[in-house]
Amino acid sequence: MYRYDEFDEQIVRERVAQFGGQVARRLSGELLEDEFKPLRLQNGVYLQMHSYMLRIAIPYGQLSPRQMRQLARIARDFDKGYGHFTTRQNIQFHWIALKDVPEVLGLLADVEMHAIQTSGNCIRNTTSDHFAGAAQDEIKDPRPWCEIIRQWSTFHPEFAFLPRKFKIAVTAAETDRAAIRVHDIGLHMRQRGDAVGFEVHVGGGQGRTPVIASLVNQFVPEDRLLDYLEAIMRVYNLHGRRDNKYKARIKILVTELGEEEFTRQVEAEFASQKPHEKIDLPREEIDRIHAYFARPDFPARPEVSDAFEAARASDAGFARWVKNNLHPHVTPGYTSVTISLKPVGGTTGDAMAAQMETVADLAETYGFGDVRVTHTQNLILPHVALDDLPAIFADLVAAGIATPNEGLITDMIVCPGLDFCTLANARSIPVGQAVQQVFADPDYQEDIGRLHLNISGCINACGHHHIGHIGILGVDKKGEEFYQISFGGRADEKAAIGDITGPGLKSEEVPGALKRVIDTYRSLRSSKDEIFIDTLTRLGHDPFKEALYATD
Amino acid sequence: MPLIKHGAESDDPWDYVEDGAELSDGGYFTVRLSRFLAEAPTLSDRNTRVGVRLASDDDVEELVPYLQDIQLIEIDFPKYTDGRGYSQAQLLRRRHGYKGELRAVGHVLRDQIFYMNRSGIDAYDTVRADLPSVLEALKEYSEVYQPGAGGQVPVFRKRHGS
Numbered sequence: 001m002y003r004y005d006e007f008d009e010q011i012v013r014e015r016v017a018q019f020g021g022q023v024a025r026r027l028s029g030e031l032l033e034d035e036f037k038p039l040r041l042q043n044g045v046y047l048q049m050h051s052y053m054l055r056i057a058i059p060y061g062q063l064s065p066r067q068m069r070q071l072a073r074i075a076r077d078f079d080k081g082y083g084h085f086t087t088r089q090n091i092q093f094h095w096i097a098l099k100d101v102p103e104v105l106g107l108l109a110d111v112e113m114h115a116i117q118t119s120g121n122c123i124r125n126t127t128s129d130h131f132a133g134a135a136q137d138e139i140k141d142p143r144p145w146c147e148i149i150r151q152w153s154t155f156h157p158e159f160a161f162l163p164r165k166f167k168i169a170v171t172a173a174e175t176d177r178a179a180i181r182v183h184d185i186g187l188h189m190r191q192r193g194d195a196v197g198f199e200v201h202v203g204g205g206q207g208r209t210p211v212i213a214s215l216v217n218q219f220v221p222e223d224r225l226l227d228y229l230e231a232i233m234r235v236y237n238l239h240g241r242r243d244n245k246y247k248a249r250i251k252i253l254v255t256e257l258g259e260e261e262f263t264r265q266v267e268a269e270f271a272s273q274k275p276h277e278k279i280d281l282p283r284e285e286i287d288r289i290h291a292y293f294a295r296p297d298f299p300a301r302p303e304v305s306d307a308f309e310a311a312r313a314s315d316a317g318f319a320r321w322v323k324n325n326l327h328p329h330v331t332p333g334y335t336s337v338t339i340s341l342k343p344v345g346g347t348t349g350d351a352m353a354a355q356m357e358t359v360a361d362l363a364e365t366y367g368f369g370d371v372r373v374t375h376t377q378n379l380i381l382p383h384v385a386l387d388d389l390p391a392i393f394a395d396l397v398a399a400g401i402a403t404p405n406e407g408l409i410t411d412m413i414v415c416p417g418l419d420f421c422t423l424a425n426a427r428s429i430p431v432g433q434a435v436q437q438v439f440a441d442p443d444y445q446e447d448i449g450r451l452h453l454n455i456s457g458c459i460n461a462c463g464h465h466h467i468g469h470i471g472i473l474g475v476d477k478k479g480e481e482f483y484q485i486s487f488g489g490r491a492d493e494k495a496a497i498g499d500i501t502g503p504g505l506k507s508e509e510v511p512g513a514l515k516r517v518i519d520t521y522r523s524l525r526s527s528k529d530e531i532f533i534d535t536l537t538r539l540g541h542d543p544f545k546e547a548l549y550a551t552d
Numbered sequence: 553m554p555l556i557k558h559g560a561e562s563d564d565p566w567d568y569v570e571d572g573a574e575l576s577d578g579g580y581f582t583v584r585l586s587r588f589l590a591e592a593p594t595l596s597d598r599n600t601r602v603g604v605r606l607a608s609d610d611d612v613e614e615l616v617p618y619l620q621d622i623q624l625i626e627i628d629f630p631k632y633t634d635g636r637g638y639s640q641a642q643l644l645r646r647r648h649g650y651k652g653e654l655r656a657v658g659h660v661l662r663d664q665i666f667y668m669n670r671s672g673i674d675a676y677d678t679v680r681a682d683l684p685s686v687l688e689a690l691k692e693y694s695e696v697y698q699p700g701a702g703g704q705v706p707v708f709r710k711r712h713g714s
Contacts, residue, residue, distance in 0.1 A: 010694060011697070035663075155693065157638060286714045
C-alpha cells in the first residue's frame with residue numbers, strides 16, 4: 001500500500017497544526033461559529049445529537065494493521081470503545097470531545113492518516129473496489145490512480161469551496177463494486193490496445209434527487225485524467241447552483257444543462273487548457289505511486305487445500321461461512337474474505353476496539369498486512385490462503401465477527417439515523433435490527449439468496465436506500481415515523497434508482513410486510529438461482545407491492 | 553482592516569464606484585464588469601485609472617481583450633464559502649496571463665488566504681485578519697500537491713528533482 005514520504009508527512013503534520021490553531025481561534029471568539037463550521041467540516045468534525053463526531057479518511061478503503069490498531073486505540077481512549085465504518089469506506093467516532101480532536105489528529109498522523117476533506121463542500125475521500133488488487137475480473141489495480149486523485153484533490157486551491165460536496169469513485173472491474181454511477185464522478189478504467197484510460201461518468205448521486213450518472217467521455221487517457229477532472233471541477237465550480245443547497249450538487253447542473261450541453265462545456269474547458277496549465281504528472285511519479293501497489297509475492301499454494309476441505313467437511317459453521325463470505329482471488333490457492341459487521345441485532349458497520357485488533361492481527365499473520373473497508377460497511381482481508389481459513393475463522397468466531405451473511409438480506413446498509421444524526425427524520429438502526437430478526441435464520445437467509453436491503457433515516461440517503469434491491473426510507477409525518485419502501489434499486493454496473501411502492505408503513509409493520517414480499521419472491525422465482533432483483537425485473541413490481549400492503 | 557499586498561500593509565488609492573455614480577477625473581476607480589465593458593471605449597480618453605470589480609457570476613472571458621491595460625481586478629467573495637472567485641483568479645492568471653494586481657474583496661477571512669494566494673490573488677482586503685495573521689496563513693503549508701498560480705512547485709515535481 002501507499003506509504004507517506006517526507007512531503008506527505010509534512011502536509012499532514014501542518015494540517016494538525018492548522019486545525020489546532022483554528023480550534024484555538026474559535027475558542028477565543030476570534031472565529032464566529034458560522035465561520036468555523038466550514039473549517040471544522042473540512043476536517044471531518046460534525047456536531048451530532050449528543051456530541052461531536054470525527055470522520056477519518058480511509059483512502060479507497062485500505063488500512064494497514066498498524067493503522068487499524070491505532071483506530072482501536074482511539075476508540076478505546078477517546079470514544080466509547082468502538083468505531084463506525086461508513087459507506088464511503090471511512091470510519092467515524094461518534095463520541096469525541098472537540099478539545100481532543102487535535103490530539104486524535106496527531107495520533108492519526110503518526111500512522112499516516114488524517115481527516116482532511118472528509119466533510120464540507122470539497123472533494124471527499126476517493127472510493128474504490130474493495131477487492132482492488134485481488135479480484136480476478138479487474139483489468140488493472142485502480143488504487144494507484146485513487147492515490148493520485150487523493151493527492152491532487154488534497155487542499156486543491158481552486159476547489160475547496162464548491163457549491164456542495166463532491167465524491168469520486170473508481171473501479172477497474174466489469175462488475176462494479178464501487179457504485180460509480182451514483183457518484184459525482186465515477187471512473188471506470190478501460191484498456192484500448194496498450195493504452196489505459198478512464199470512462200468518465202458524471203452527475204450521479206443519491207440524496208433527495210437520485211440520479212444515475214451520465215457518460216461524459218468514453219476514454220480519457222490516464223495521463224490526461226487529472227486535467228479532465230480539473231475541467232469538470234471548474235465547470236461545476238463556476239456554474240453549479242449556489243442559491244439552493246438542495247440543488248447544488250453537480251447532478252443538478254448536469255440535469256439542468258442536459259447531458260449534451262454539460263459535456264460540451266467540459267470538453268470546451270478541457271480543450272482550452274494551455275500547455276502550462278496541464279498537470280503533466282511526470283511518468284516517474286506515476287510509476288513511483290504504482291510501485292507501492294505491486295501485488296505481494298504470494299507463496300505457491302495448492303489450488304485445492306486439504307486443510308480447508310477437511311474443515312468444510314467437519315464444521316458446518318465454517319462451511320456456511322466460507323460459502324457466503326469468500327470472493328475469488330486472482331491467485332490459485334488464495335481467496336478474499338469478508339468480515340461481516342452485520343450480526344443480527346447489532347449496529348451496522350460498528351466494530352469494537354478488540355475486534356479491530358483481531359482483524360489487524362489476522363491481516364498481519366495471514367493477510368499480507370492488508371485490510372479493506374467496503375462501502376457496504378464490512379471489512380475485507382483481500383489476500384489469504386485457503387489453507388489458513390480454519391485458523392482465521394476460529395479467531396473471528398472468538399471475536400464475534402464471523403457472521404456468515406455477506407450479500408444476504410441481513411447484510412444491510414443502515415445509516416446512523418435519528419439515534420445519532422441531527423439530519424435524520426426517523427430511526428434506522430432499530431428498524432434494521434427488527435428486519436434482521438425476521439430473517440435471522442441462516443437457512444432462510446441463504447434460501448433467499450443475494451439481496452441488498454438498505455435503510456436511510458432521511459432523504460439525504462446516507463443508507464443508500466435508493467440503490468437497494470429493497471430500500472427503506474424513514475420519514476416523519478406529524479411527529480410519527482413512517483417507512484417508505486422502494487423496489488428495484490441497484491448500485492452495480494446496471495445501476496438503477498428504486499421505485500417507491502406507495503404509502504409509508506409504521507415501523508412495527510415493516511418486518512412483517514417485508515417477509516410477505518420475500519415469501520412472494522420465493523414462490524415466484526423461476527429457480528433458486530434467480531435472485532430477487534432478477535425476479536422483480538422479470539415480473540414487474542406489482543406482485544410484490546400487493547404482498548407488501550396485504551393485510552394478514 | 554488595511555489592504556495587504558506583497559507581504560505588507562499597503563496604501564490604497566483605489567475606490568469602488570457603484571453603477572450610476574460619476575467617475576471624477578484623475579482618480580483610481582473600480583467599476584462593475586458591465587459598466588467597464590460599456591464605457592471602455594471612452595475610458596482611455598480620460599485622465600482616470602479604471603479597474604474592474606468582478607462579481608462571482610461574471611465571465612472573465614469578457615475581460616480578456618483589456619487585460620494588458622488593466623492595473624487592478626477585484627474579485628468579490630460575497631460569502632467566504634462561495635468559491636467561484638478561485639476559478640476566476642486561476643483563469644485570469646494562468647490561462648490569460650494577467651499581470652496586474654488581483655485583489656480579493658468582500659467576505660475575506662484569514663482561512664482563505666492560502667488558497668487565494670495559490671490561485672493567483674496577490675492582495676487581500678480582509679474583514680478582520682491583520683498583517684501577522686495573513687503572513688502566517690500564507691505559510692500554513694510548506695508543500696503543495698498541485699501546480700497553481702502562486703508559483704509553488706508541487707511535490708510531484710520536487711520528488712523527481714525539479
